[in-house]
Amino acid sequence: MTTAARDNTQARITTRPRPLINEYALTAALFLLPTFAFLFIFVLWPIVDSFRLSLYKWNGVDPNLTFLGVDNWTRLAKDSVFWRALRNNFIIVFLSIIIQLPVGLALAVLLDTGGRMFRFFKVIYFLPLLLSTVAIGILFKYIYDPYFGIINATLEAVGLQSLTQAWLSNPRIALFSVIAVICWQYIPFYMVLFLASLTGIPQELREAAYIDGATENTYFWRVVLPLLRGSIITAATLSLIGSLKYFDLIWVMTEGGPVNATELMATYMYKKAFNSFEMGYGATIASALFIVVLVTALTVYFPLQRREEDIAG
Amino acid sequence: MRRITRYASMLMVMAILLAAISACAAPVAAPSGAAEPAAPGEAAAPAAGEVSFEFWHIQTSTPELLQNAVDRFMADNPGVSVEVVPLQNDPYKTKIKVAMGAGNPPCVFPTWGGGPLYEYIQAGQVVDITDFMQQDGYVDRFVPASLSNVTFDGKVWGVPVENSAIAVVWYNKTIFEELGLEPPATWDELLAIVDTLNENDIAPFAMANKTKWPSSMFYMYLVDRLAGPEVFAGAATRSGGTFEDPVFVEAGQMIQDLVNRDGFVEGFNGLDIDTGQSRQLLYAGKAAMELMGSWQISTMRAENPEWVAANLAFFPFPAIEGGMGDPSNVVGTVGDNFYSISSVCPYPDEAFKMIQYLIDDASVAERGAAGRIPPVVGFTTDDPMLQGIIDLIGNAASVQLWYDQYLPPELGEVHKDTMQALFGLEITPEQAAAAHEEAAVKFFGQ
Numbered sequence: 001m002t003t004a005a006r007d008n009t010q011a012r013i014t015t016r017p018r019p020l021i022n023e024y025a026l027t028a029a030l031f032l033l034p035t036f037a038f039l040f041i042f043v044l045w046p047i048v049d050s051f052r053l054s055l056y057k058w059n060g061v062d063p064n065l066t067f068l069g070v071d072n073w074t075r076l077a078k079d080s081v082f083w084r085a086l087r088n089n090f091i092i093v094f095l096s097i098i099i100q101l102p103v104g105l106a107l108a109v110l111l112d113t114g115g116r117m118f119r120f121f122k123v124i125y126f127l128p129l130l131l132s133t134v135a136i137g138i139l140f141k142y143i144y145d146p147y148f149g150i151i152n153a154t155l156e157a158v159g160l161q162s163l164t165q166a167w168l169s170n171p172r173i174a175l176f177s178v179i180a181v182i183c184w185q186y187i188p189f190y191m192v193l194f195l196a197s198l199t200g201i202p203q204e205l206r207e208a209a210y211i212d213g214a215t216e217n218t219y220f221w222r223v224v225l226p227l228l229r230g231s232i233i234t235a236a237t238l239s240l241i242g243s244l245k246y247f248d249l250i251w252v253m254t255e256g257g258p259v260n261a262t263e264l265m266a267t268y269m270y271k272k273a274f275n276s277f278e279m280g281y282g283a284t285i286a287s288a289l290f291i292v293v294l295v296t297a298l299t300v301y302f303p304l305q306r307r308e309e310d311i312a313g
Numbered sequence: 314m315r316r317i318t319r320y321a322s323m324l325m326v327m328a329i330l331l332a333a334i335s336a337c338a339a340p341v342a343a344p345s346g347a348a349e350p351a352a353p354g355e356a357a358a359p360a361a362g363e364v365s366f367e368f369w370h371i372q373t374s375t376p377e378l379l380q381n382a383v384d385r386f387m388a389d390n391p392g393v394s395v396e397v398v399p400l401q402n403d404p405y406k407t408k409i410k411v412a413m414g415a416g417n418p419p420c421v422f423p424t425w426g427g428g429p430l431y432e433y434i435q436a437g438q439v440v441d442i443t444d445f446m447q448q449d450g451y452v453d454r455f456v457p458a459s460l461s462n463v464t465f466d467g468k469v470w471g472v473p474v475e476n477s478a479i480a481v482v483w484y485n486k487t488i489f490e491e492l493g494l495e496p497p498a499t500w501d502e503l504l505a506i507v508d509t510l511n512e513n514d515i516a517p518f519a520m521a522n523k524t525k526w527p528s529s530m531f532y533m534y535l536v537d538r539l540a541g542p543e544v545f546a547g548a549a550t551r552s553g554g555t556f557e558d559p560v561f562v563e564a565g566q567m568i569q570d571l572v573n574r575d576g577f578v579e580g581f582n583g584l585d586i587d588t589g590q591s592r593q594l595l596y597a598g599k600a601a602m603e604l605m606g607s608w609q610i611s612t613m614r615a616e617n618p619e620w621v622a623a624n625l626a627f628f629p630f631p632a633i634e635g636g637m638g639d640p641s642n643v644v645g646t647v648g649d650n651f652y653s654i655s656s657v658c659p660y661p662d663e664a665f666k667m668i669q670y671l672i673d674d675a676s677v678a679e680r681g682a683a684g685r686i687p688p689v690v691g692f693t694t695d696d697p698m699l700q701g702i703i704d705l706i707g708n709a710a711s712v713q714l715w716y717d718q719y720l721p722p723e724l725g726e727v728h729k730d731t732m733q734a735l736f737g738l739e740i741t742p743e744q745a746a747a748a749h750e751e752a753a754v755k756f757f758g759q
Contacts, residue, residue, distance in 0.1 A: 059723075141588060142588075146578075169581065169737075259730075259733055259737050275726050276723045276725075
């Protein structure tokens, strides 16, 4: 291969130059190959194989797979737990976007305008993102503890006994208790993202706006927010996909319980594939999860992207 | 010439691509391809005049204990060599299934008894060791209860060796003394205790049911006390029983009555036993009792030795007036792990002899020193609380293996999900029974 490369170089020097595009393409292909092979083996192929497995009944260890056709998919369509999980996923998507993004943005603006004064808070607000999810889950399990938890203790101390709750055990509340923790964990991420964009806005724009008679308010709504558009779309897309695939904190805090109250597609998939030894049905749930994420992301992302281009153009 | 180079490079690219594709296709195809040998090294192929076989176990916390036993066996039996293969618990479950499926299991392998062992037996993979066990009354060495999880169709298929754990009610004896309470002999007496504790603002039962199996212990005991072990066995093996038997509904009803009587701590379905949330309630005196396995002794001693010394005591699950089940029955597992011989093993005689060394007097002494309860008659310990558990096991007419271990995994998960819903009052006892039955019919096809 080195010889071939040298041949090429010499050829280019000695004979008239040919269009470089082919050599570029070849070089590019060779350099991309390892990445492509990696992606193929660890991303593309497992997805394809999941779809294949979803057509079988398999306990995960038996050498023999039983072909079922679409039985797993019809079972999925009738599985009330799956639909509940899907609904829970969309509740998380909705609440994550309307809570995490505005709060993250507000904190970013605050830190940006506060400047040096708030450097200390910058570090404090960033901390949740640095903790491991499992540690956060265990921490909040203690915070939510109905007997020893700080939340119920505080409520009792200020005379609000009637509001004390078994936060993670009440099926009507458990999901929201966990979502609160998810928000607590991820707001710093969006804060940092927006803070970076805010820092990138040139100071001249502010001065120009003020010369034109803009107030602090109009400057934010008319100048800053439109400039953050790209970051907001990125943040919303990340939040959307992350919420649909969500697994870890729910698993640590509730394992999808009590009685499927906090079940998500990913936790349900894990339970079926690895606890119940129903690998085929687990693969069906995984494939459905893939389709849901793909379709949702495309329907949200492309229209936004196109409007972005319209505006830019 | 350059063109040739270009084509050559393109060919190479494609070749690498193809290699990549086939390389990743191979392992995926393996599960359906079957016959690949999964065990490290063959058990068969004896050299002339020499006997050698493999022995798998999962006692990774005390591997030397088993190695010592095997060394004693080999010293006494020159010409026989045994390769001891320790494996981690969870990988083992996969490995043994693959090895069995490929017709290449080790001579001696461990099981938990119950449903999974019965699957291997039905597949003709396990040696019937009834005759070995009967020889010279060897079987009398074992606590009778320890054999119930390895006895199927009137035959014995495994030797109980490792440990015993049963569920009992742990309680705070200081609270009981202060309130003038006595350990209950019957369910009604227990309900009276529940009421007294509630009047004194102490939660009766601590329970951490996020992982779902703790609540199953109540259900198993109630079913056993109401009807004995046969009803569950009949339903779980599909030999004439059903999960819609009135006994299962009645047990579910008694559980929901207890929940409605405030028998449990608040929010139990969200508490996590792995982070000790139920035990903390006992330590703090907020709850007075917990139904839990006998491993509770060592867990609590590690966490809070002073509290254990001052407060911890236990009583067996109470009897139910009019119940058909023998109140001496216990729920748990006695003798687990059990060691069985695979039917492809060319040396069953030697294999059985080796298993006997695993539970000979020297091995029993070593296990006792490690804080375990080997399932042999007459085993005693200086620890009075552990001795109390040993006595309960020794006197038990039968031992009900944990449902979620006894049932195939798919049904075990349904059972646990149903228990959490039942205790959370999300479903009725009839729905709980029907959910079990539906899953069983789907799994067994009948």
